Amino acid sequence: MSKSKSKKKVVVGKKENGGSTKVAATTSRRTRTSSVASQPETLLFEKPNFTFIIGGAVLVFVGMMMMLGGGMPDPNTWDPDIIYSPRITVVGPVLILVGLVVEIYAIFKK
Numbered sequence: 001m002s003k004s005k006s007k008k009k010v011v012v013g014k015k016e017n018g019g020s021t022k023v024a025a026t027t028s029r030r031t032r033t034s035s036v037a038s039q040p041e042t043l044l045f046e047k048p049n050f051t052f053i054i055g056g057a058v059l060v061f062v063g064m065m066m067m068l069g070g071g072m073p074d075p076n077t078w079d080p081d082i083i084y085s086p087r088i089t090v091v092g093p094v095l096i097l098v099g100l101v102v103e104i105y106a107i108f109k110k
Contacts, residue, residue: 045106052106059099067092 045053070083 049106049109052102052109056099056102056106059102060096061099063092063095063097063099065092066095 067088070085070088072079072082
């Protein structure tokens, strides 16, 4: 088993004008003052980024809505023109892909 190391406080003596010794503890090299707390907090994205994010989400949503449908008016008949319409098979998926590309652009835009 490994032994846990106890931290030692090192005391340094400094001589002042009168010859007396002033004792002060040394500071750790790992301790750093953080200037992050004094800076105002900034957001990762700016307003144009959020605009593109919302626009991309709307495009994905519209694409999903366009892919809905395809229900037969009569359950006893089969109409492939309703199921395989260009709106459901082409336009909807293309809008979803365009929306995803807009989302990626919004993330990487500076």
